[in-house]
Amino acid sequence: MEVTDIIKAENLIYKRTPLLTENILSYCPGCGHGTVHRLIMETIEEMGIQSQTIGVAPVGCSVLAYQFMDIDMQQAAHGRAPAVATGIKRVMPEKFVFTYQGDGDLAAIGTAETIHACNRGENITIIFINNGIYGMTGGQMAPTTLAGMVTSTSPYGRNTAMMGNPIKMTELVAQLPGTYYVTRQAVHTPAAVRKCKKAIRKAFENQKLNKGVSFVEVVSNCNSGWKMTPNQANIWMEENMFPFYPLGDIKVPEDSL
Amino acid sequence: MERDFRLMKGNEAIAEAAIRAGADAYYGYPITPQSEIIEYLMAEKAYDRTGMVVLQAESEIAAINMVYGAAACGRRAMTSSSSPGISLKQEGISYIAGAELPCLIVNVVRGGPGLGTIQPSQSDYFQSTKGGGHGDYRLLVLAPASVQESSDFVELAFDLAFKYRNPVLILSDGVIGQMMEKVELKPQRKRLTEYENWSTTGKTPDRQRNIITSLELDAHKQELINIRIQAKYKRMQEEEVRYEKILCDDAEYMIVAFGSSARICEKAVHVARGKGIKVGLFRPITLFPYPSKPIEEMADKLKGILTVEMNAGQMVEDVRLAVNGKVKVEYFGRLGGVIPSPSEVLNALEEKIIGGK
Ligand SMILES: Cc1ncc(C[n+]2csc(CCOP(=O)(O)OP(=O)(O)O)c2C)c(N)n1
Ligand code: SF4
Numbered sequence: 001m002e003v004t005d006i007i008k009a010e011n012l013i014y015k016r017t018p019l020l021t022e023n024i025l026s027y028c029p030g031c032g033h034g035t036v037h038r039l040i041m042e043t044i045e046e047m048g049i050q051s052q053t054i055g056v057a058p059v060g061c062s063v064l065a066y067q068f069m070d071i072d073m074q075q076a077a078h079g080r081a082p083a084v085a086t087g088i089k090r091v092m093p094e095k096f097v098f099t100y101q102g103d104g105d106l107a108a109i110g111t112a113e114t115i116h117a118c119n120r121g122e123n124i125t126i127i128f129i130n131n132g133i134y135g136m137t138g139g140q141m142a143p144t145t146l147a148g149m150v151t152s153t154s155p156y157g158r159n160t161a162m163m164g165n166p167i168k169m170t171e172l173v174a175q176l177p178g179t180y181y182v183t184r185q186a187v188h189t190p191a192a193v194r195k196c197k198k199a200i201r202k203a204f205e206n207q208k209l210n211k212g213v214s215f216v217e218v219v220s221n222c223n224s225g226w227k228m229t230p231n232q233a234n235i236w237m238e239e240n241m242f243p244f245y246p247l248g249d250i251k252v253p254e255d256s257l
Numbered sequence: 258m259e260r261d262f263r264l265m266k267g268n269e270a271i272a273e274a275a276i277r278a279g280a281d282a283y284y285g286y287p288i289t290p291q292s293e294i295i296e297y298l299m300a301e302k303a304y305d306r307t308g309m310v311v312l313q314a315e316s317e318i319a320a321i322n323m324v325y326g327a328a329a330c331g332r333r334a335m336t337s338s339s340s341p342g343i344s345l346k347q348e349g350i351s352y353i354a355g356a357e358l359p360c361l362i363v364n365v366v367r368g369g370p371g372l373g374t375i376q377p378s379q380s381d382y383f384q385s386t387k388g389g390g391h392g393d394y395r396l397l398v399l400a401p402a403s404v405q406e407s408s409d410f411v412e413l414a415f416d417l418a419f420k421y422r423n424p425v426l427i428l429s430d431g432v433i434g435q436m437m438e439k440v441e442l443k444p445q446r447k448r449l450t451e452y453e454n455w456s457t458t459g460k461t462p463d464r465q466r467n468i469i470t471s472l473e474l475d476a477h478k479q480e481l482i483n484i485r486i487q488a489k490y491k492r493m494q495e496e497e498v499r500y501e502k503i504l505c506d507d508a509e510y511m512i513v514a515f516g517s518s519a520r521i522c523e524k525a526v527h528v529a530r531g532k533g534i535k536v537g538l539f540r541p542i543t544l545f546p547y548p549s550k551p552i553e554e555m556a557d558k559l560k561g562i563l564t565v566e567m568n569a570g571q572m573v574e575d576v577r578l579a580v581n582g583k584v585k586v587e588y589f590g591r592l593g594g595v596i597p598s599p600s601e602v603l604n605a606l607e608e609k610i611i612g613g614k
Contacts, residue, residue: 054457074470084329
């Protein structure tokens with residue numbers, strides 16, 4: 001059998017959503033960013049809200065997210081995406097607005113913007129990619145870097161007495177009255193991907209209810225920053241990241257229990 | 258239609274003018290001496306009057322980034338602050354300039370550096386006119402000298418911001434912001450219902466997606482963006498220079514001053530005229546683009562120019578550049594929130610310009 005015999009409409013079981021552009025992803029092979037991009041775009045396609053959605057790209061590896069997502073997008077300054085999203089949503093409350101942010105962006109330089117957007121209960125979706133490191137700038141320590149974890153600015157491991165502790169931002173924002181749905185997911189296995197997609201769908205659907213922030217953390221790998229192969233990185237993530245950042249819902253709307 | 262006169266503070270006039278100019282959103286953070294702007298918008302329930310968004314942000318940084326978000330949706334968005342807060346906004350202002358978004362920023366200047374004082378000052382001239390944040394960019398800067406101009410410049414600022422897709426700064430100060438004067442208000446203008454074709458309002462099937470960004474990693478492409486932006490500033494220099502001349506026609510000497518300093522100097526000019534000194538006042542209204550040409554044209558007829566500024570001599574550099582050595586230019590000013598008196602100005606004119614060599 002030739003390849004051309006296989007490529008037929010009736011054999012098609014999976015197709016790239018047209019909402020992902022044909023630009024070649026700038027992410028390292030095996031990186032979680034690309035998978036999460038796909039899930040968001042599939043969600044927007046399935047909900048039929050392409051013309052009603054505005055995305056906010058952060059500073060970090062996903063700074064160019066707008067090259068891959070075929071929707072109107074704004075690029076925000078480092079950490080400021082929740083403020084930018086607030087500015088958008090307040091003038092267009094009927095639109096769907098989301099931010100896409102790394103851990104440095106959301107939990108270090110942008111902590112104030114994150115906390116206050118969540119506390120005000122802005123009716124937006126926040127997608128938070130936690131890879132425990134600064135991917136874009138070459139693997140420096142992040143606020144979420146685990147104790148003992150080696151990065152280029154903690155070359156002997158994160159010494160918490162000297163460098164502070166890893167921050168559980170998701171648990172933190174779950175405490176705020178303005179968050180409606182807070183969950184922690186991953187995309188390292190097909191099962192995790194399916195679960196994560198459901199969470200993202202819920203996080204977007206929630207915007208219709210006007211009840212505040214839906215916050216989806218995705219614990220992800222940074223194989224380049226961690227200096228591992230993609231497979232090693234996923235195993236390391238399961239063994240080290242998940243015990244400290246356990247997967248699952250942290251705050252679920254009472255009316256959906 | 259009946260004319261609408263009020264007695265108002267400069268800051269209140271800006272707030273009222275924003276509602277009437279059809280502003281879509283105000284995001285701000287309190288700081289003296291400009292907090293009346295957000296207080297007025299809230300007390301007036303601007304959101305009920307026109308549907309305008311008024312939101313107190315968690316910081317000036319957040320506020321300017323909210324402005325970025327709303328401006329990128331094609332809305333008339335604004336913020337206001339005073340010097341320390343404006344410093345915090347500089348990153349955001351640079352992004353807004355880089356992404357070529359229209360917006361209005363109001364700086365009611367107080368004395369610095371650092372936390373400084375809450376008294377009026379003009380020490381943010383450099384920051385306002387030379388860029389302020391990182392990168393090669395300029396704001397279009399309007400300097401009101403009265404409560405009336407504080408009000409009038411709001412609608413003008415929004416219109417210029419949209420004309421050039423560039424942030425516009427109203428550079429007020431603690432005197433203009435806090436004093437009360439009679440002001441004639443403009444009629445209510447409608448808020449926008451249609452938005453520029455670059456706005457991120459949701460990608461419809463009939464168009465490509467709109468992307469608002471200041472990022473271009475390719476240096477050659479980034480250079481082209483810079484060249485395009487610079488051409489815009491050149492066009493502002495050709496089309497938007499605004500100034501006022503008082504008693505300059507027969508003048509042998511000229512004082513150059515803007516904002517509240519210009520009011521003090523106007524008084525000094527009248528006192529000097531009473532003493533037989535032929536002095537006029539040149540008041541730049543746009544600080545960028547700076548009225549360099551009109552000042553240069555005056556230079557041949559003058560024996561000397563004095564700039565009067567509530568700072569350590571910032572605008573004097575632009576006047577010297579404008580006259581390019583054709584005539585003597587000296588500076589007089591008070592620092593740190595102290596307001597010069599007309600007699601101090603007159604003394605400085607007599608000592609540094611008329612009597613000086
Ligand atoms: C104001 C500012 N400070 C620092 C930087 C440099 N910088 C770019 S990305 C980044 C960290 C990004 O890390 P993260 O948010 O975790 O995203 P990742 O790249 O890992 O996806 C930093 C520090 C910047 N662009 N702007
Ligand atoms: S550096 Fe890390 S976060 Fe960035 S694309 Fe590569 S693997 Fe992903």
